[in-house]
Amino acid sequence: MKYPTRKKDRLVGYLLIFVVLFLGLFLTGILIDMLPSLGIHLVGGYISLNWVWDILFVVLWVWAIYKALTFYFNKKYKSSETKIANSLTYMIHSLKLFDETVVEVEKDGKEVKERVIERVIQIFFRQDEDRVYVRVMRGGDRFTQVSISLGENLESALGLELDTFTKNVNYAEYSFLKRKDERINLASTNIMSSESDVIKVSGNISYELHNVPHALIVGGTGSGKSWFILGKIVSYLKLTPQADLYIIDPKKADLSLLRFVTGFENKVATEPNQICRILREVVELMENRYREYFSDVSAFGKTYRDFNLPVVIVIFDEFAAFMHSVDKKIAKEALDYVFAVVMKGRQVGVMMEILMQRPSADDLPTNIRAQMGFKAGLGAMDSIGYNMIFDTNDIEYKTVVEKGGGYIQVDGLHTAPVYFETPYIEKDFDFIAEIEKLMQR
Numbered sequence: 001m002k003y004p005t006r007k008k009d010r011l012v013g014y015l016l017i018f019v020v021l022f023l024g025l026f027l028t029g030i031l032i033d034m035l036p037s038l039g040i041h042l043v044g045g046y047i048s049l050n051w052v053w054d055i056l057f058v059v060l061w062v063w064a065i066y067k068a069l070t071f072y073f074n075k076k077y078k079s080s081e082t083k084i085a086n087s088l089t090y091m092i093h094s095l096k097l098f099d100e101t102v103v104e105v106e107k108d109g110k111e112v113k114e115r116v117i118e119r120v121i122q123i124f125f126r127q128d129e130d131r132v133y134v135r136v137m138r139g140g141d142r143f144t145q146v147s148i149s150l151g152e153n154l155e156s157a158l159g160l161e162l163d164t165f166t167k168n169v170n171y172a173e174y175s176f177l178k179r180k181d182e183r184i185n186l187a188s189t190n191i192m193s194s195e196s197d198v199i200k201v202s203g204n205i206s207y208e209l210h211n212v213p214h215a216l217i218v219g220g221t222g223s224g225k226s227w228f229i230l231g232k233i234v235s236y237l238k239l240t241p242q243a244d245l246y247i248i249d250p251k252k253a254d255l256s257l258l259r260f261v262t263g264f265e266n267k268v269a270t271e272p273n274q275i276c277r278i279l280r281e282v283v284e285l286m287e288n289r290y291r292e293y294f295s296d297v298s299a300f301g302k303t304y305r306d307f308n309l310p311v312v313i314v315i316f317d318e319f320a321a322f323m324h325s326v327d328k329k330i331a332k333e334a335l336d337y338v339f340a341v342v343m344k345g346r347q348v349g350v351m352m353e354i355l356m357q358r359p360s361a362d363d364l365p366t367n368i369r370a371q372m373g374f375k376a377g378l379g380a381m382d383s384i385g386y387n388m389i390f391d392t393n394d395i396e397y398k399t400v401v402e403k404g405g406g407y408i409q410v411d412g413l414h415t416a417p418v419y420f421e422t423p424y425i426e427k428d429f430d431f432i433a434e435i436e437k438l439m440q441r
Helices: 006-034 051-094 143-149 151-158 225-237 254-260 272-293 319-325 328-344 383-390 431-439
Strands: 039-042 045-048 098-107 110-120 123-127 131-137 161-167 171-177 198-200 206-208 215-219 244-248 312-316 350-356 374-378 405-410 418-421
Touching (some): 051 151, 131 151, 143 161, 161 418, 225 431, 244 272, 272 312, 272 328, 319 328, 319 350, 374 383, 383 405
Parallel strands (some): 244 312, 312 350
Antiparallel strands (some): 123 131, 131 171
């Protein structure tokens, strides 16, 4: 599958501008030599007005460039629309998405039978710079059921990757990416300003942290989950004000080693009692923020960002393993703290990020999972696993073969899970050194 790239589009546009400018300069030189001089004769001198010609030709150049680019992009847009329409027509014909009937007509004085189309599936489309949207109407006929199963056929017909799918009573809508989502390089991301808390996940996917509280990330061994969360930690530490992070790693794996980084000494927990202590401290911090900043009517409609408070994020790795390895009393205590943060933390900027190897309703109750604004499933997973993460049953998931690849759903951005790839991280990237540097900001 081939995707057009922005670089090629820009190159053609730049080349067009260069040609127009070159021709404009060439013709201007010829015309200026042919034009009479402008000026005013005054007593004691002569005032040249040849600059009028210069202004006139500048205006003409701008007009010519505008017209040339308008012509190019209009032609390109119309050509693209024609291609889409032809592709959809071919698909309708090849899949026989129409109903025929036999009628008798008179030809040359004789009654003959002919097949005529009495009903056809209704498909509409539109496009913008980044996507093509295809809407299949649902009118209660046999095409109503067909409308929700055309994803792969539309992908092949258009030669584009399906991004999202939605349906309602009246229609099913498919959104296709004109350009393949780009995998970003973690090392190239910049420190955010205090006016932004945007977390960039890929070329097409980014979200504002204050609008998407709490996260659920699921992925087995070799899925790229650990590197993904380390990359998110780097992104959180680049925020201004810097995020206040707490790390819970009951398996004492890579995340637990952050306890040796200056600033994380008392914010990393591996033992059950330590884990409950950290969760209790975070809940107390949350309640203190409510008491201090949201105790009167002046705080109506405000969030932690209005008070320039740093976001507090608890990263709870191997949540399921912890719940199975401790006694019921500790498990219930920890779960109560997690529930409190998930239900109340958004406004005061206290958020929970839960990592698991496999999703399970027994380990992560529905009332907690439903509050996760950011959900990601990494690596190869069966439909049951995806359905447990995303709470949906009508998505056709592709086999994930790329390490760091998976499906993601972000509240306010996606209505259904979409394929993505986590930020690219070079093999020699030193997470510890990068985190130590950021902690010294």
